[in-house]
Amino acid sequence: MIDDRCRYSVLVASLLAGVMLLACSRSPETENKPPETANQPAQPGPAPAPAPKVWSLASAAAPYRGVALRTIGESLPPLEAMAKLTEKFEKSTGIEVTIEMYEHSEAVNKVMLDLNSRRGRYDFILQPHRELGRFVTNKHVLPLDRFMNDAKLRDPSFKPGEQLYQKQWKEISWYDGNVYGFPFTALTMYLWYRVDLLEDPQERAGFAAKYGREMAVPTTWQQYSDLAAWFYRPDKKFYGTAIQGKRHEALWYEWLNVLYSFGGDMLDIETGSECGPVVVNSPEAIEALEYYKGLMKYSPPDTRNYFWDDLMALMQQGKVFQVLMWNDATYAVEDAKQSKVAGKLGFAVTPQGKGGKVGQVEGWTYLIPAYSKHPEAAYLFIQWMMAFEQQLEQHLNGGASSRPDVYADPKVSEISYSQASMDTMAVARPKPTIPESPQLTEILVRELSIALAGKKTPKQALDTAAREMSQLLGSCAPLKYPVQ
Numbered sequence: 001m002i003d004d005r006c007r008y009s010v011l012v013a014s015l016l017a018g019v020m021l022l023a024c025s026r027s028p029e030t031e032n033k034p035p036e037t038a039n040q041p042a043q044p045g046p047a048p049a050p051a052p053k054v055w056s057l058a059s060a061a062a063p064y065r066g067v068a069l070r071t072i073g074e075s076l077p078p079l080e081a082m083a084k085l086t087e088k089f090e091k092s093t094g095i096e097v098t099i100e101m102y103e104h105s106e107a108v109n110k111v112m113l114d115l116n117s118r119r120g121r122y123d124f125i126l127q128p129h130r131e132l133g134r135f136v137t138n139k140h141v142l143p144l145d146r147f148m149n150d151a152k153l154r155d156p157s158f159k160p161g162e163q164l165y166q167k168q169w170k171e172i173s174w175y176d177g178n179v180y181g182f183p184f185t186a187l188t189m190y191l192w193y194r195v196d197l198l199e200d201p202q203e204r205a206g207f208a209a210k211y212g213r214e215m216a217v218p219t220t221w222q223q224y225s226d227l228a229a230w231f232y233r234p235d236k237k238f239y240g241t242a243i244q245g246k247r248h249e250a251l252w253y254e255w256l257n258v259l260y261s262f263g264g265d266m267l268d269i270e271t272g273s274e275c276g277p278v279v280v281n282s283p284e285a286i287e288a289l290e291y292y293k294g295l296m297k298y299s300p301p302d303t304r305n306y307f308w309d310d311l312m313a314l315m316q317q318g319k320v321f322q323v324l325m326w327n328d329a330t331y332a333v334e335d336a337k338q339s340k341v342a343g344k345l346g347f348a349v350t351p352q353g354k355g356g357k358v359g360q361v362e363g364w365t366y367l368i369p370a371y372s373k374h375p376e377a378a379y380l381f382i383q384w385m386m387a388f389e390q391q392l393e394q395h396l397n398g399g400a401s402s403r404p405d406v407y408a409d410p411k412v413s414e415i416s417y418s419q420a421s422m423d424t425m426a427v428a429r430p431k432p433t434i435p436e437s438p439q440l441t442e443i444l445v446r447e448l449s450i451a452l453a454g455k456k457t458p459k460q461a462l463d464t465a466a467r468e469m470s471q472l473l474g475s476c477a478p479l480k481y482p483v484q
Contacts, residue, residue: 055156057092057384064377065094071378072111073126074364075101077331077398078185084397085390095377104128104249115140120371124378126184126364129172133273133435136175141367144179147379155383163388164402171430172363172402176273180367182386183402185328187362188424189257190417192315192333193217193322195346197231206230217348221261221291224322224351228298231321242311242320243295245304247449252441255292255448256360257324260429262288263355266440266469268480272361272433275476280444281459281466282481284354289451289458296452304452316340324350326362327424330417331398347420349427359424360431363402436472443468460484 073079079101086097102110108131114121115135127135135141147153160169165186173181197203198215207215207230218224228240244250259265264285269276279285296303300314312329314320316339325333336342349357366382368375384390392409395401400421412418432440443465451461463483470479 055151055154057155057380060153060155061093061095061377061380064374064380067374067377068096068098069123069374069378069381070098070100070121071124071126072100072102072107072122073184074104074107076328078328078364078394078400079126081394081397081399082184082385085385085393089381089384093377093380095381097381115369115371118371120369120373122369123372123374124366124368124382127367129272129363129365130431130433130437130441132173132175132180132365132367132433133437135367136178136180137435140370141180142370142372142375144181144368144379147368147376147383148179150376153376153379153383155387158383158386160386163405164386165404165425167428168361168363168402168425171272171361171433173365173367174273175433181365182382184364184366185400186402186425187326187328187364187400188359188421188428189253189324189326189362190350190359190420190424191218191322191348192325192330193227193346193348194318194341194344196341196344197321198346203230217346218322218351219348221258221351221353225291225295225298227322228295232298234301237319239300239314239320240298241295241322242299242303242306242314243292244307244311245296245299245449245452246307246310247445248307249441249445250307251448251452252445253360253362254324255289255444256431257350258292258353259285259288260358260360261350261355262291262353264288265429266444267432267477269430269432272430272437275434275473277480278466278470278473278477279480280469281462281479281483285462286459288353289448289462293452293458304449315345327417327421328398328400330421334416343416345416347417349420349423357427359428361425361428362431363400434473439472440469443472 079099083099086099090096108127111122111125111127115138160182164183168183168186172183172186173179198217204215210230211226215227216223218227230240231238232240244254262284264279264282266280267276268279308326308329311320311323311325312332315323315325315333318340330347333339333345334342350359368378372378385394388403388405391399391401391403391406392412395406395412401407406412407418407422447456447461447465450456451458456464466479466481467483470477
């Protein structure tokens with residue numbers, strides 16, 4: 001019994017001694033570490049990612065500091081407003097901007113001469129979008145992809161696919177599915193009328209007595225004619241309307257408003273870059289020209305010598321009751337420093353015919369010539385001008401922005417003609433921008449002018465135009481209506 005207890009005591013003592021020996025052999029540093037990692041060296045963590053570089057205009061423009069850009073455009077309020085903004089860009093970038101301003105036709109002709117010569121006088125150009133097909137086909141202008149995809153140039157805050165009126169951008173600055181620019185102006189034409197006379201009690205009473213209805217803003221062409229007849233007072237040098245009858249692009253542009261609203265068109269197409277059957281001599285088109293010519297009897301006697309500048313002057317001087325005019329010209333007629341009727345005008349969508357409520361897509365577009373000496377610097381300026389701050393400032397001083405957020409700004413909403421601009425752009429239709437578009441315009445300007453002069457009937461004039469347009473365009477543009 002004693003021997004068994006002794007053996008048990010010795011065994012317990014031995015076990016305790018072993019445990020104590022093991023405990024003493026472990027260092028404090030490794031005591032709490034997992035066995036498989038306790039003796040491995042510590043691994044360094046991943047290096048922190050560098051902070052992304054924030055894009056800035058100054059940084060993007062640094063390689064081009066000292067560059068002098070030259071551009072050209074139409075001498076109207078939108079370009080004058082842009083000229084006032086260039087100093088701000090120049091101070092931020094060190095890039096100088098020189099602007100040449102000319103009358104519409106002269107600006108177009110000077111650009112065409114420069115592009116054909118390939119001299120590269122202009123680093124970017126402002127041109128009516130009807131010229132785009134001709135420029136693209138002759139490789140005179142650069143696609144914008146190379147600039148828009150360049151992280152050094154592209155301002156990430158500018159998102160044209162979200163921030164521009166898409167229909168206007170695609171018609172004004174794209175061709176055949178490719179983007180070549182951004183809208184300098186998103187234009188359309190609508191009705192200007194003397195709201196003070198429309199609301200005059202004596203005028204309203206007299207009109208109601210004669211026509212059996214209240215005087216109101218015309219929504220049909222018959223109503224437009226009735227108002228033109230009522231206010232036709234040549235003995236007082238005051239006229240019910242005036243048309244832009246000069247042999248000039250203005251004549252074609254103005255007639256298109258009537259053509260579209262009567263249900264006609266030039267070509268049977270969906271987009272400006274398409275070719276399609278010639279329909280300019282349709283019954284609707286003939287009726288539109290007959291009506292348009294009939295407005296001459298309510299116009300000043302020399303209305304066949306007028307283009308848009310002349311109608312602007314007549315309205316500013318208070319000599320006409322109503323006209324069809326451009327949204328980018330409206331600023332000047334509402335400027336009290338230039339106009340006797342500022343604050344006395346109303347604006348509305350063009351009157352309707354069987355074609356319904358309709359307007360026309362038009363605009364001047366920024367483009368970079370293939371021969372530009374400084375295309376990257378030019379893109380930086382164009383992109384800068386498309387930003388909200390510059391677009392708002394330009395619009396408030398006579399521009400015609402292609403950004404919906406500009407029209408949504410409270411300052412713009414207060415402008416008397418903003419709603420008419422938005423309403424008309426919402427129903428605007430495209431016109432041809434194919435390479436032959438300038439020739440199509442020339443054909444129609446000539447034939448419309450001849451019809452107004454009485455040398456041909458409207459049908460004869462439009463039959464001639466249709467025949468020549470079909471011959472010019474070839475197999476893609478057959479005649480849809482017979483010609484005499």
